[in-house]
Amino acid sequence: GAVVSQHPSRVICKSGTSVKIECRSLDFQATTMFWYRQFPKKSLMLMATSNEGSKATYEQGVEKDKFLINHASLTLSTLTVTSAHPEDSSFYICSARDGSLAFFGQGTRLTVV
Amino acid sequence: GQSLEQPSEVTAVEGAIVQINCTYQTSGFYGLSWYQQHDGGAPTFLSYNALDGLEETGRFSSFLSRSDSYGYLLLQELQMKDSASYFCAVRDRDSGYSTLTFGKGTMLLVSP
Secondary structure (H helix, E strand, C coil), X not given: CCCEEEECCEEEECCXXXXXXXXXXXXXXXXXXXXXXXXXXXXXXXXXXXXXXXXXXXXXXXXXXXXXXEEEECCEEXXXXXXXXXXXXXXXXXXXXXXXXEEECCCEEEEEC | XXXXXXXXXXXXXXXXXXXXXXEEECCCCCCEEEEEECCCCCCEEEEEECCCEEEEECCXXXXXXXXXXXXXXXXXXXXXXXXXXXXXXXXXXXXXXXXXXXXXCEEEEEXX
16 A cells, blocks of 8 residues: 655654654655544544645644644645644644545654653 | 544454444545554554445455445454554545544454
8 A cells, every 4th residue: 555654753842842743655646635633542633634735724623823734745744833832742643645545654652841 | 524433442352253333424425444553553544445335355344334324344363463443434525525534443452
């Protein structure tokens, strides 16, 4: 199947700093990528849909100024958590569609201390 | 809108067969997918049904009945490594058939 690479897999940052997470489609082009957040033992919650060359579409309740998304090319989308706080600590996962199927990155475990 | 219902937890023993059900409500339907997620890992694609019937992939099979808005994932010859969370997911008209909406997940515990 298609490969989606997400980096970093794990990051610890200080409260108030910003963290950038990258999501790359390695063997296909993705005009649309998706960013999810997952709390322990919970399901994946869609945060935003990243559109190549245009603004991201955010789900209700997600602060677009806090979670900055850039989709500058057909193979790369980035999520930047700005002014991170401990409550932003979570597992963030990106996804890209290849035809009818969605493939996920490895996920990023963010811990804000 | 859309909603999916699946059991929160299922337990079984090695070698057994287990079925995880998923019922959904959508504003239009474009296929039911199943994903496996081990603790701390990312979801991995297992199976996809766009049409009614059974799709078989090795030990895993997935079934869909669009008239009943129902599907299931069948796992045979269970192994300890099958212990994980399993999510059903749909795409629907409200999202432009673009985004996946996931169920809350079913945690499968396989014991010796």
